[in-house]
Amino acid sequence: MTESVILFVDGEQVRTARGTTLASLLHARNAALRTSPAGRPRGLYCGMGVCFECMVRVDGETVRSCVTQVRDDMRVEVGQ
Amino acid sequence: MTGSSQKCEVLVIGAGPAGLAAAAAAREAGADVICLDLFARPGGQYGMQPASPASRFEAVSQVAEGRAAAARCLELGVKLLTETEVFWAEPGFRVFARQGQEALVIEANQMIVASGAMERPIPFDGWTLPGVMTAGAAQRLIKANGTLPGNSTVLAGSGPFLFAVADTFAKAGLRLRAYVELQGLGSRLLPLFVRHPSRLKEAAGLLRGLRATGASLHRRHVVVEALGGQRLEAVRLAPIGGDGKPQRSRSFTIDGVDSLCIGYGFQPVIDVTSALGAEHRHDTLLGGWRCVADPLTGATSVAGLYAAGETTGIGGAGPARLSGRIAGLGAAAGAGKTARADEIARLARQLADARDFAQGLARLFPFPGHLVDELSPSGTLCRCEDVSRADVEAAIDDGAGDALAVKMWTRAGMGPCQGRICGSSLAELVARRIGVSVAEAGCNRPHMPLRPVPLSIAGAALAQADGGCIR
Numbered sequence: 001m002t003e004s005v006i007l008f009v010d011g012e013q014v015r016t017a018r019g020t021t022l023a024s025l026l027h028a029r030n031a032a033l034r035t036s037p038a039g040r041p042r043g044l045y046c047g048m049g050v051c052f053e054c055m056v057r058v059d060g061e062t063v064r065s066c067v068t069q070v071r072d073d074m075r076v077e078v079g080q
Numbered sequence: 081m082t083g084s085s086q087k088c089e090v091l092v093i094g095a096g097p098a099g100l101a102a103a104a105a106a107r108e109a110g111a112d113v114i115c116l117d118l119f120a121r122p123g124g125q126y127g128m129q130p131a132s133p134a135s136r137f138e139a140v141s142q143v144a145e146g147r148a149a150a151a152r153c154l155e156l157g158v159k160l161l162t163e164t165e166v167f168w169a170e171p172g173f174r175v176f177a178r179q180g181q182e183a184l185v186i187e188a189n190q191m192i193v194a195s196g197a198m199e200r201p202i203p204f205d206g207w208t209l210p211g212v213m214t215a216g217a218a219q220r221l222i223k224a225n226g227t228l229p230g231n232s233t234v235l236a237g238s239g240p241f242l243f244a245v246a247d248t249f250a251k252a253g254l255r256l257r258a259y260v261e262l263q264g265l266g267s268r269l270l271p272l273f274v275r276h277p278s279r280l281k282e283a284a285g286l287l288r289g290l291r292a293t294g295a296s297l298h299r300r301h302v303v304v305e306a307l308g309g310q311r312l313e314a315v316r317l318a319p320i321g322g323d324g325k326p327q328r329s330r331s332f333t334i335d336g337v338d339s340l341c342i343g344y345g346f347q348p349v350i351d352v353t354s355a356l357g358a359e360h361r362h363d364t365l366l367g368g369w370r371c372v373a374d375p376l377t378g379a380t381s382v383a384g385l386y387a388a389g390e391t392t393g394i395g396g397a398g399p400a401r402l403s404g405r406i407a408g409l410g411a412a413a414g415a416g417k418t419a420r421a422d423e424i425a426r427l428a429r430q431l432a433d434a435r436d437f438a439q440g441l442a443r444l445f446p447f448p449g450h451l452v453d454e455l456s457p458s459g460t461l462c463r464c465e466d467v468s469r470a471d472v473e474a475a476i477d478d479g480a481g482d483a484l485a486v487k488m489w490t491r492a493g494m495g496p497c498q499g500r501i502c503g504s505s506l507a508e509l510v511a512r513r514i515g516v517s518v519a520e521a522g523c524n525r526p527h528m529p530l531r532p533v534p535l536s537i538a539g540a541a542l543a544q545a546d547g548g549c550i551r
């Protein structure tokens with residue numbers, strides 16, 4: 001059985017499978033994760049931590065969501 | 081912020097097929113070994129482990145191989161550190177890493193870099209739209225996380241890896257809208273398999289996978305544009321003409337597409353070996369810039385530093401495992417342990433054979449760097465800093481004579497990815513515009529920190545290293 005994790009995305013409570021990446025959860029909800037310096041929408045691109053397109057804020061820190069595992073009670077802010 | 085430090089005789093960066101083989105070999109030879117990887121589970125790209133034991137990928141041979149290689153390391157007493165990312169390294173060796181929220185400094189006598197490969201992207205119009213991702217990203221979403229890239233997916237690009245990704249879709253029971261391959265193939269594959277018949281079974285399996293996805297096949301076609309407003313909505317394809325260029329006049333659109341997974345091949349990850357000043361060479365068939373390593377020991381040009389796997393040139397899992405084992409034995413010998421000469425000679429022969437197959441494949445799917453010419457002037461070249469092709473070409477025309485100068489003038493490659501994504505196409509544009517080779521156009525130079533790290537962790541790492549300075 002897969003264990004689950006409960007976290008918060010833009011204030012909304014979300015349940016997802018433990019051991020997965022934050023990017024996989026966010027991508028399934030909405031492919032747009034942030035905007036570029038010129039204000040254009042961006043989403044998951046390399047999936048392995050080298051392009052920085054999947055950056056979101058977690059508990060106040062900017063992280064690459066594709067190399068960040070989901071954790072209980074994480075507070076995630078998408079889009080900036 | 082806290083930090084800790086560790087010491088070992090042999091440190092291995094990367095726990096893919098190469099790193100795990102290197103760690104096991106060095107440990108078997110008697111060295112004490114730490115092997116680290118930024119991902120949560122060992123295995124690297126080839127042996128990537130699913131998040132859940134209930135995944136249908138658990139039984140797949142690559143996953144089983146990765147699991148077995150990691151288990152073997154643990155059994156031998158290798159210290160395996162996951163979610164640990166190296167952000168700087170100094171000769172000697174002192175390595176600075178981030179482990180979750182902690183700083184970690186590792187001092188090692190010998191060091192093996194097996195940092196693998198990454199996609200070698202080619203920018204095209206619309207490639208920054210959410211929903212467009214590398215083929216490797218799609219594979220990792222499905223295989224490791226059980227997430228769909230989208231509901232209607234086009235898989236495109238060129239090379240054998242696309243077959244593997246199609247097979248991943250098939251194994252997950254997913255369908256593909258279209259499969260777009262630049263090359264025609266057909267009979268051109270035959271001579272290679274006549275020389276390497278043992279590889280035929282694997283290839284046939286991948287082809288069956290592609291068929292099972294129900295994809296419409298578009299050979300000798302390329303994606304010329306991804307279309308959409310806030311995210312991907314459609315994909316425009318064009319056939320390749322007799323001159324090798326896409327024929328825009330015959331292009332057509334596939335509508336209702338929410339995911340485009342695209343890949344034209346891989347390039348070595350050389351940030352750590354470059355930071356340490358090892359010699360690198362440019363070799364188109366091996367993915368561009370690669371770290372030079374001795375085939376019998378894995379030794380680089382820096383004393384005590386070894387390299388293995390894709391870092392030394394793209395070749396896939398077979399060469400990665402073999403070069404990993406060679407480097408493991410080489411590093412153990414460097415640490416004063418005795419390695420068996422007969423085993424090394426055998427490994428070197430197998431490595432030459434495995435590299436021969438990989439190079440044969442690479443010749444059938446040459447990297448189509450020229451496709452960067454299809455990017456329109458307003459098209460984005462550098463994603464991090466939103467630098468367009470026109471910006472870059474204006475800088476070149478104003479006198480920026482190599483990739484580094486273009487970087488300084490336009491900020492292309494100065495963003496957080498440090499040019500990893502746009503670097504090779506930037507060099508391609510420079511080379512084409514001023515008539516030099518891609519190698520002469522310059523390489524991408526990494527800088528501190530190689531990977532992003534909060535200041536607090538960098539500070540803790542420095543404090544841990546006795547206030548040692550980082551250049």
Ligand SMILES: Cc1cc2nc3c(=O)[nH]c(=O)nc-3n(C[C@H](O)[C@H](O)[C@H](O)COP(=O)(O)OP(=O)(O)OC[C@H]3O[C@@H](n4cnc5c(N)ncnc54)[C@H](O)[C@@H]3O)c2cc1C
Binds near residue numbers: 167195217
């Ligand atoms: C996205 C992608 C998908 C691929 N999928 C397949 C496939 O399905 N089948 C196949 O046959 N081949 C695949 N390949 C080819 C693959 O390169 C080889 O098959 C094989 O995995 C190479 O082994 P390696 O050990 O050299 O590198 P990898 O397997 O890539 O292992 C390198 C490891 O080093 C780690 N690493 C790198 N830098 C750091 C750092 N600074 N700090 C900490 N850790 C670090 C990485 O996280 C990675 O896990 C893929 C390659 C890529 C890039």
Ligand code: FES
Binds near residue numbers: 043045046053055065
């Ligand atoms: S998608 Fe590239 S860093 Fe996460």
